[in-house]
Amino acid sequence: MSWLRKFMIGRYGVDQLSTTLLIVSIIFSILSRFFNSSVLNIFNMILLIAIFYRTLSKNIGRRYRENAKFLGIWNPIASKIRRRINWIKGLKDYRYYKCSGCRQKLRVPRGKGKISITCPKCKVTMIKRS
Numbered sequence: 001m002s003w004l005r006k007f008m009i010g011r012y013g014v015d016q017l018s019t020t021l022l023i024v025s026i027i028f029s030i031l032s033r034f035f036n037s038s039v040l041n042i043f044n045m046i047l048l049i050a051i052f053y054r055t056l057s058k059n060i061g062r063r064y065r066e067n068a069k070f071l072g073i074w075n076p077i078a079s080k081i082r083r084r085i086n087w088i089k090g091l092k093d094y095r096y097y098k099c100s101g102c103r104q105k106l107r108v109p110r111g112k113g114k115i116s117i118t119c120p121k122c123k124v125t126m127i128k129r130s
């Protein structure tokens with residue numbers, strides 16, 4: 001494997017953008033098999049060429065900036081998805097209310113009967129079923 005290490009010296013390598021492109025490429029390859037679509041196949045080839053080009057590129061600064069741009073778009077989306085997943089996981093154990101005073105989201109444990117909820121932000125109290 002030392003020849004590969006030697007070959008990769010001064011080259012950019014794999015980053016989050018390349019990994020994401022690879023995942024998209026795998027999805028496209030499955031879809032192109034499923035739909036027997038040559039358009040998807042060609043698009044998949046272009047993606048694979050782009051992945052190889054980026055990984056073997058010696059223009060590290062430019063590849064780094066591309067990845068940073070991608071992460072600037074992707075990270076807020078990923079964090080939104082993560083928050084939504086945690087919210088769905090929490091539905092079993094928690095109930096969510098919006099504060100009648102400031103619209104702050106409030107989370108209370110389920111199954112405690114009628115409870116008094118005090119908003120930690122604006123101190124408005126509401127009586128709700130948990």
Ligand SMILES: [Zn+2]
Pocket residue numbers: 099100101102103104119120121122123124
């Ligand atoms: Zn409030």
